[in-house]
Amino acid sequence: MxxxxxxxxxxxxxxxxxxxxxxxxxxxxxAGEGEGPFDRLLIRGATVIEGSGAPPAGPVDIVVEGNRIAALYPGGAPAAEAQTAQRVVDAQGMYVLPxxxxxxxxxxxxxxxxxxxxxxxxxxxxxxxxxxxxxxxxxxxxxxxxxxxxxxxxxxxxxxxxxxxxxxxxxxxxxxxxxxxxxxxxxxxxxxxxxxxxxxxxxxxxxxxxxxxxxxxxxxxxxxxxxxxxxxxxxxxxxxxxxxxxxxxxxxxxxxxxxxxxxxxxxxxxxxxxxxxxxxxxxxxxxxxxxxxxxxxxxxxxxxxxxxxxxxxxxxxxxxxxxxxxxxxxxxxxxxxxxxxxxxxxxxxxxxxxxxxxxxxxxxxxxxxxxxxxxxxxxxxxxxxxxxxxxxxxxxxxxxxxxxxxxxxxxxxxxxxxxxxxxxxxxxxxxxxxxxxGQEPPMGRIAVGQLADLVIVPENPLANLKVLYGTGHTRLNRETGAIEQVGGVRWTIKDGIVFDAHALLADVARMVEEQRQAR
Incomplete structure (x- = not known):
């Protein structure tokens, strides 16, 4: 050849x-771009879509130690877990995926x-x-x-x-x-x-x-x-x-x-x-x-x-x-x-x-x-x-x-x-x-022992995958009559480090605007 x-x-x-x-x-x-990893991170109240094909379940509290999932608590973690957590992510009403x-x-x-x-x-x-x-x-x-x-x-x-x-x-x-x-x-x-x-x-x-x-x-x-x-x-x-x-x-x-x-x-x-x-x-x-x-x-x-x-x-x-x-x-x-x-x-x-x-x-x-x-x-x-x-x-x-x-x-x-x-x-x-x-992967599902690679989303992606786009999804609020943008990933956790998805998008928007201005 x-x-x-x-x-x-x-x-x-x-x-x-x-x-x-x-x-x-x-x-x-x-500094400040992503927080953690923490000795103990608590993700509270999420509905879990765990990755293997199992149906959603929630609310579940997820405890992360360092960069690994340490515990899953259906219904909620004991009070002591919240007291010892260095960071608590309030994910009530949200969905968490691998x-x-x-x-x-x-x-x-x-x-x-x-x-x-x-x-x-x-x-x-x-x-x-x-x-x-x-x-x-x-x-x-x-x-x-x-x-x-x-x-x-x-x-x-x-x-x-x-x-x-x-x-x-x-x-x-x-x-x-x-x-x-x-x-x-x-x-x-x-x-x-x-x-x-x-x-x-x-x-x-x-x-x-x-x-x-x-x-x-x-x-x-x-x-x-x-x-x-x-x-x-x-x-x-x-x-x-x-x-x-x-x-x-x-x-x-x-x-x-x-x-x-x-x-x-x-x-x-x-x-x-x-x-x-x-x-x-x-x-x-x-x-x-x-x-x-x-x-x-x-x-x-x-x-x-x-x-x-x-x-x-x-x-x-x-x-x-x-x-x-x-x-x-x-x-x-x-x-x-x-x-x-x-x-x-x-x-x-x-x-x-x-x-x-x-x-x-x-x-x-x-x-x-x-x-x-x-x-x-x-x-x-x-x-x-x-x-x-x-x-x-x-x-x-x-x-x-x-x-x-x-x-x-x-x-x-x-x-x-x-x-x-x-x-x-x-x-x-x-x-x-x-x-x-020749290995089972260390990530890919939400389970104890897996790497803490997680996605937290305010809306249910199983009902509408469009809520995962960074620009969100356009929806009518039937109570107020207002047209709203809903969804978009809220937090991405990689190796136990919590990234604010909105802040990442804002930084990308800044890159785009700087290049536009330079032209």
Whole structure:
């Protein structure tokens, strides 16, 4: 495999920006930004949605000691607990959930969101306490591991960071072209501190198989974006048979389900033209067999039998079915950086900014594409397959944090129940990260002994996931007749540290306004 494959990977995930572009260093967490951890923290009176799929229960008092959940008291804790607590969070009438896990994160690049704390704070403000970076940064000499360690030490304001490296990236020694070189790169990545490997397509089956095998031996996870450039040789079925753990996006699924032969593209198709690439990928759906077909059933059975995880990232492509809606999201004016808005605008070069001539026919094709993609994911989920929540933010009008809640809404649209959506966002996301290590995750549910990663919300997200957006939900107060904004995460607790979600959002709004004024 030649070096052009990494260029394809860059175009797929970097927006065509130079690998050498430098992000700013994340500043140290300032005094007063987040309180704790405490010897004893009491969260009083919440209704608990504990993450495994169990129904809500409350009121419950939660006692946290340091960064671990020490006790749960249905109905209320003894008076002595409140007397010895250094901090009491009054959550009466509110809902508490495990911290959310975003399994598909990036930090952007220097041209669109140069300060990583912009994304980190937006994630935390939306209850996301763990993010898998695939990768957080691209290119050599990048601070993926440094940010991971600083977050673990809570010296920066950021979720818990799980670093994956793109296969062949980081080490500065060229793309692995043989099975032996693939194994060498995986061993190198493990030695640097990466938890897993993100693959793009374009490698031979032998290289994929060697890399997957070496990663499994070293207890590293594997996730793949199987782009159109490589699916003629390695589609999702092939990759799973070779040992892949996690299929992200839709890539490779429909190519595994074609009625016959290879995908059909028009004579003027050009993968490097973003509009051509994204307009025609939606036309794969009618080329695939229908749900219930023997080939469809066999494919879903394979995914189940091989214990594959699906991280669909539905929301990152949602603008394709209604671009005008995406351009007008409530949060853009206050929370989307001007430089990021520039990147989102129709462009001949920026990845995902492909709305140069986006037609109603393109949008209808994408709506039909989603119907089949939803059905595949729902069939997989209903047979016991693990589905997780990932946002892939910073592209296609999807801003950090807000994009994650959008993904939860789309998992619901795909047919997962509200409790199943929360499980995908919490326990199943956590298990997908720790299973390659051979461990049960230390977070992902509300239980004694688990890490104190928690989200406290004034409104019930099972009744309306929109109450998790930082901008809240618009609702009529029927008693006063007033139109109100309700919801939004109130507190996010990571490692026992209590973050005021409103204050985090205010800081992001300040970043946006400062950039606007500087212009």
């Amino acid at each position: 030649k070096a052009w494959t990494l260029a394809l990977a860059a175009l797929a995930g970097l927006g065509g920006q130079p690998l050498a572009a430098q992000m700013e260093r994340v500043p140290d967490r300032p 911290g959310f896990v975003d399994v598909h994160g990036h930090n952007g690049d220097a041209s669109k969101a140069p300060q990583p704390s912009y994304g980190y704070k937006l994630w935390l403000a939306h209850g996301v306490t763990t993010v898998r970076g695939v990768s957080f940064y691209f290119g050599p000499d990048t601070p993926d591991i440094s940010d991971t360690r600083r977050s673990a030490a809570n010296t920066i304001t950021a979720p818990r960071l799980i670093p994956y490296a793109v296969f062949g990236d980081k080490w500065g020694r060229g793309t692995p072209e043989t099975p032996a070189a693939a194994r060498e790169w995986v061993r190198w990545a493990k030695a640097q501190g990466y938890w897993g490997v993100k693959f793009f397509n374009g490698y031979s089956p032998a290289v994929f198989e060697a890399a997957f095998d070496e990663a499994e031996k070293l207890q590293m996870g594997t996730v793949a974006h199987l782009a159109q450039t490589g699916v003629a040789e390695v589609n999702a079925r092939t990759a799973v048979e070779l040992g892949l753990d996690d299929v992200t996006h839709f890539y490779g699924h429909f190519e595994s389900l074609l009625k016959a032969g290879l995908p059909h593209y028009p004579g003027d198709y050009n993968y490097f033209d973003e509009q051509s690439r994204f307009a025609w990928v939606a036309r794969l759906a009618p080329q695939a067999v229908e749900p219930g077909n023997e080939k469809w059933e066999d494919y879903v059975d394979l995914l189940i039998d091989e214990d594959v995880t699906l991280s669909p990232t539905f929301n990152i492509y949602a603008a394709s079915r209604d671009v005008m809606r995406a351009r007008g999201f409530d949060w853009h004016a206050k929370y989307t950086l001007p430089s990021l808005s520039d990147f989102y605008a129709p462009s001949a070069t920026n990845h995902g900014s492909y709305y140069k001539d986006w037609t109603s026919e393109d949008e209808v094709a994408w709506r039909n594409f989603y119907a089949k993609w939803f059905e595949l994911t729902k069939d997989f989920h209903d047979r016991g397959g693990r589905v997780t929540a990932g946002s892939d933010p910073g592209y296609i009008y999807q801003t950090w944090g807000f994009a994650y809640i959008g993904e939860l809404e789309m998992l619901r649209e795909a047919g997962l129940s509200p409790l199943a959506v929360i499980r995908a966002a919490t326990l199943d996301g956590a298990r997908s990260l720790y299973e390659p290590l």
